Amino acid sequence: MTKISMTVNGKAVSGEVEGRTLLSAFLREELGLRGTHIGCDTSQCGACAVHLDGQLVKSCTVLAMDAAGGAVTSIEGMQNADGSLSVIQAAFQEHHGLQCGFCTPGMVMATAALLKVNPKPTEAEVRHHLEGNICRCTGYHNIVKAVLAASGQDVSAIAAE
Amino acid sequence: MHNFDFVKPATVADAARALSADGAQALSGGQTLLPTMKARLAQPSVIVSLTGISEIKGVCAVDGGVSVGAATPHAVVAAEVGKYYPALAKLAGGIGDPAVRSRGTLGGSLANNDPAACYPSAVLASAAVVHTNKRKIAADDYFQGMFSTALEEGEIITSVTFAIPEKAAYVKFDQPASRFALTGVFVAKHKGGVRVAVTGASNNGVFRWTEAEAALSASFAASAVESLTVSAEDMISDLHGSAAYRANLVKVLTKRAVTAAH
Numbered sequence: 001m002t003k004i005s006m007t008v009n010g011k012a013v014s015g016e017v018e019g020r021t022l023l024s025a026f027l028r029e030e031l032g033l034r035g036t037h038i039g040c041d042t043s044q045c046g047a048c049a050v051h052l053d054g055q056l057v058k059s060c061t062v063l064a065m066d067a068a069g070g071a072v073t074s075i076e077g078m079q080n081a082d083g084s085l086s087v088i089q090a091a092f093q094e095h096h097g098l099q100c101g102f103c104t105p106g107m108v109m110a111t112a113a114l115l116k117v118n119p120k121p122t123e124a125e126v127r128h129h130l131e132g133n134i135c136r137c138t139g140y141h142n143i144v145k146a147v148l149a150a151s152g153q154d155v156s157a158i159a160a161e
Numbered sequence: 162m163h164n165f166d167f168v169k170p171a172t173v174a175d176a177a178r179a180l181s182a183d184g185a186q187a188l189s190g191g192q193t194l195l196p197t198m199k200a201r202l203a204q205p206s207v208i209v210s211l212t213g214i215s216e217i218k219g220v221c222a223v224d225g226g227v228s229v230g231a232a233t234p235h236a237v238v239a240a241e242v243g244k245y246y247p248a249l250a251k252l253a254g255g256i257g258d259p260a261v262r263s264r265g266t267l268g269g270s271l272a273n274n275d276p277a278a279c280y281p282s283a284v285l286a287s288a289a290v291v292h293t294n295k296r297k298i299a300a301d302d303y304f305q306g307m308f309s310t311a312l313e314e315g316e317i318i319t320s321v322t323f324a325i326p327e328k329a330a331y332v333k334f335d336q337p338a339s340r341f342a343l344t345g346v347f348v349a350k351h352k353g354g355v356r357v358a359v360t361g362a363s364n365n366g367v368f369r370w371t372e373a374e375a376a377l378s379a380s381f382a383a384s385a386v387e388s389l390t391v392s393a394e395d396m397i398s399d400l401h402g403s404a405a406y407r408a409n410l411v412k413v414l415t416k417r418a419v420t421a422a423h
Contacts, residue, residue: 002167018164019164019165019166019167019208020162020163020164020165020198022195041199042196042199043192043195043196043261044338046258046260049260052263055234055236055263055264056259056260056263057260057263057264058260058261058264061191061192061195061196061260061264062191062195062264063167063188063191063195063208063210065167065169065210066167066169066188066191066210066212110259110260113259114259129259131258131259131340132257132258132259132260132261133258
């Protein structure tokens with residue numbers, strides 16, 4: 001076991017890992033941050049998405065040791081400082097962008113990554129950006145609507161079919 | 162995943178030394194290798210991460226072209242290469258999904274040489290040069306069949322230099338689950354002639370469609386390949402598409418790429 005340190009949601013953390021320990025396992029098992037969900041563990045579903053040094057990554061496909069020294073933001077770091085829901089989280093709630101909720105942490109992290117570089121995406125851009133996040137409830141229309149609402153756009157006519 | 166020792170050198174020289182260990186394996190973005198290791202299809206005893214080596218990251222203009230560091234993630238290529246080589250930037254922006262593009266790298270894609278990966282077609286059609294810690298390898302010599310390359314044991318790709326064509330485009334038909342190319346075609350019109358590289362189709366990995374190159378060098382229009390046929394022999398056949406289907410896609414996508422080229 002090797003001791004590694006990194007910054008998670010603004011706090012300095014450290015823990016013991018093996019070479020094969022994934023970032024997702026480090027967050028969940030070592031740090032107890034279980035908001036990061038493991039849906040497939042095969043790099044396909046995106047439920048485990050977090051930000052590593054500002055970039056969206058699938059934490060099940062990054063070695064914890066490779067992320068050592070970096071800055072991670074997980075779903076637990078997305079709420080406002082006063083504990084209320086962030087704009088993105090509130091939009092998911094408002095527009096029913098979740099059903100079972102399992103994919104939601106990854107969807108929120110992917111949305112935050114998109115809006116950082118593209119504050120007013122089109123519907124097509126949102127759908128393209130969410131290609132790596134699977135919702136097995138198939139609730140995509142409302143997810144897309146929530147993302148567009150979080151960007152401050154009028155969603156009354158979008159994804160209505 | 163079986164356990165392994167992990168090292169993260171800061172220089173290519175240190176990485177090369179680390180890779181000389183028994184059972185050592187280079188890890189770039191890990192978007193293919195880590196899933197492969199989880200499935201226990203690979204069991205390295207030492208992982209040598211290349212993600213901490215700044216000398217093999219980044220994009221820069223070079224005489225007549227653009228050089229991309231081997232450890233540059235797809236997202237960075239998509240964002241920064243557009244002003245030099247738009248078709249290459251567009252290809253990088255269509256690989257996998259955003260999270261894969263944050264980690265996956267040009268060098269990793271080329272070292273693996275998946276027969277359905279996007280980058281090999283760009284490298285081959287651009288007549289790019291693959292630079293390693295030991296030598297320079299021309300694209301025509303680099304790709305040697307499915308998952309097979311000219312790289313020697315422990316050799317590390319450091320950068321790839323792309324000559325910028327007059328016109329180019331990459332068009333892929335997505336395999337919708339994996340987002341690899343069910344078939345993809347990169348067309349590049351160079352001063353000296355046209356190169357057409359096809360990925361995702363052949364059992365021998367990326368290849369040049371030389372008949373189309375000759376026809377397009379004479380007349381750079383989609384109609385120039387109309388009379389050509391692509392043999393289904395040696396084409397990949399799987400549940401996503403038969404060999405004949407892929408052979409047909411090669412021609413369809415070549416025409417689309419010629420039309421899209423700018």
